[in-house]
Amino acid sequence: MRNTLVTLLGPTGIGKTDLAIDLAIYFGSEIISADSRQFYREMRIGTAVPSDDQLSKVRHHFIRFISITDYYSASLFERDVINLLPALFKNNPVVIMCGGSGLYIDAVLKGIDDIPDTDPAVREKYTGLFRKEGVESLRMALKMLDPDHYRKVDLRNPKRLIRALEICETTGKPYSSFLGRKKPVRDFRIIKIGLEMPREDLYRRINERVDRMIIDGLEDEVRRLAGFRHMNALQSVGYREFFDYFDGKISRPDAIELIKRNSRRFARRQITWWAKDNDIKWFHPSAGGEIIRYIENEIS
Secondary structure (H helix, E strand, O other): OOOOOEEEEOOOOOOOHHHHHHHHHHHHHOOEEEOHHHHHHOOOOOOOOOOHHHHOOOEEEEEEEEEOOOOOHHHHHHHHHHHHHHHHHHHHOEEEEEEEHHHHHHHHHHOOOOOOOOHHHHHHHHHHHHHHHHHEEEEEEEHHHHHHHHOOOOOOOOHHHHHHHHHHHHHHHOHHHHOOOOOOOOOOOEEEEOOOOOOOHHHHHHHHHHHHHHOOOHHHHHHHHHHHHHHHHHHHOOOHHHHHHHHHOOOOOHHHHHHHHHHHHHHHHHHHHOOOOOEEEOOOOOOOHHHHHHHHHHOO
């Protein structure tokens, strides 16, 4: 059987974790997590890290394996996953990759442009600029340093803007000049499984998951990390809203409602990311048996 990476993707809150575990158990394989928020060991509740019980059922890789103070990127994830896969394929020709971070998934499946490492101090400079002056300051800086990328980038996404700016300043070259390298050809088969459901059902699941996070102690987790609020990892949904509450900018109920709203918006962005990928086969999360039959047919 040819080595195959089955990639299970979809928006936040849709049920990827449980299904990935079911698939891994059925195929006797291990799971590579492609959820970039779950990489950080200090962030558990707000990132919906699999429970100890779930982790005990199947071996997971790239779960809580670095600190929020560590630098990590999609290019490093590509390197680490590609280096790990040969050892996993020795044990089983099927490996499951599961997550909702489109950039990180694409890095593994398609390769990523050869972006150089940057100076963390430069990243902090632009992160500080964003905190003080908002996203418009980042837009104006990028428009001056790299007008080509300015016309293409998602101008609503401060992480993307900061990433481009730190590359521009650290290297002295436009970020766009590093894009467009020839993509590598992978030596394994790729099967993409996408999960979808009616929006109203997904939004209800997201709201319910946020409520569970609050019960599980999300506020206390964020308080413990308040001293690191400037780190890129903590600019995430579920953390930045509580920081605003701690600063007295909003009420606690408003913070919780904003987490729900911003989580729903994040889900919409994820759906948009994959909307034009015709290689993805879409299923409802409840269609586990149908998904297994589809994979078996593809690998036979």
